[in-house]
Amino acid sequence: MLKNSQKDTIYAQAHEAIGAFQFDESVVAVFPDMIQRSVPGYQTILTGIGELTKQYSQANTKLYDLGCSLGAATLTMRRNIQVEGCEIISIDNSKAMIQRAEEYLHAYHSDVPVNLKCADMTEVPIENASVVVINFTLQFIDPEQRDELVKRIYQGLKPGGVLILSEKIHFEDQAIQTAIENMHWQFKRANGYSELEISQKRSSLENVLISDTEAQHLKRLNNAGFTSASIWFQAYNFASFLAIK
Ligand SMILES: Nc1ncnc2c1ncn2[C@@H]1O[C@H](C[S@+](CC[C@H]([NH3+])C(=O)[O-])CC(=O)[O-])[C@@H](O)[C@H]1O
Numbered sequence: 001m002l003k004n005s006q007k008d009t010i011y012a013q014a015h016e017a018i019g020a021f022q023f024d025e026s027v028v029a030v031f032p033d034m035i036q037r038s039v040p041g042y043q044t045i046l047t048g049i050g051e052l053t054k055q056y057s058q059a060n061t062k063l064y065d066l067g068c069s070l071g072a073a074t075l076t077m078r079r080n081i082q083v084e085g086c087e088i089i090s091i092d093n094s095k096a097m098i099q100r101a102e103e104y105l106h107a108y109h110s111d112v113p114v115n116l117k118c119a120d121m122t123e124v125p126i127e128n129a130s131v132v133v134i135n136f137t138l139q140f141i142d143p144e145q146r147d148e149l150v151k152r153i154y155q156g157l158k159p160g161g162v163l164i165l166s167e168k169i170h171f172e173d174q175a176i177q178t179a180i181e182n183m184h185w186q187f188k189r190a191n192g193y194s195e196l197e198i199s200q201k202r203s204s205l206e207n208v209l210i211s212d213t214e215a216q217h218l219k220r221l222n223n224a225g226f227t228s229a230s231i232w233f234q235a236y237n238f239a240s241f242l243a244i245k
């Protein structure tokens with residue numbers, strides 16, 4: 001039986017001390033609601049991942065969803081593969097996420113095999129890949145490990161393969177940062193989050209979600225070997241990059 005997703009009220013009550021944000025069972029239970037109400041453009045990005053999968057998946061290759069959570073990107077990739085012999089490898093290091101993702105993915109039939117694994121994405125080999133998706137997860141990886149991971153992805157991609165990387169970003173210019181961060185908080189208020197919920201979640205993400213700027217991302221992609229790389233979608237401080245090998 002597929003469990004229904006619940007409304008996110010995790011930070012609705014006042015807490016004396018706010019612990020570091022974790023992808024545990026309580027977050028898993030509310031995750032679809034949480035991400036939808038917190039990330040502007042999330043649905044549009046999933047649609048774009050489907051379109052790019054249609055364009056760039058190559059026959060007899062692997063597609064990766066690194067930091068898959070409940071498998072939302074995996075599902076849209078799986079629906080859009082139109083070539084033979086593909087396999088999707090979906091990785092998350094939260095056991096609670098992977099268990100629930102199994103239920104979601106088995107709820108729909110598909111001929112494309114999905115290999116769901118509970119593992120650290122920095123330790124998973126990437127090989128014979130046509131499409132690699134990292135949808136809002138590089139931001140949770142130790143900044144010192146990011147360059148190496150993106151390099152390994154470049155090396156594991158076939159010529160003509162793509163990396164789709166979505167991230168919360170910040171801005172070098174403090175006035176721009178303040179303006180755009182305020183727009184994000186306004187988006188959350190409009191989606192029913194209270195001031196208390198917004199500020200407590202913000203504290204819990206400190207030192208957990210460590211964002212880069214657009215320039216840092218593009219430099220990392222270029223240094224890894226990608227000569228074609230650009231933002232293809234942005235809503236406030238949430239951006240998605242496309243890098244083509
Ligand atoms: N080292 C790691 N290795 C593997 N997974 C990790 C690691 N660190 C964190 N995670 C996992 O990365 C996911 C990030 S959520 C991705 C949304 C999804 N992509 C979506 O399209 O719905 C984004 C967000 O919550 O902002 C969580 O499930 C973590 O357990």
Ligand SMILES: O=C(O)C(=O)Cc1ccccc1
Pocket residue numbers: 034035038039168201205209
């Ligand atoms: O909620 C936020 O402020 C975010 O930055 C996005 C987010 C969404 C889901 C889990 C963690 C962070």
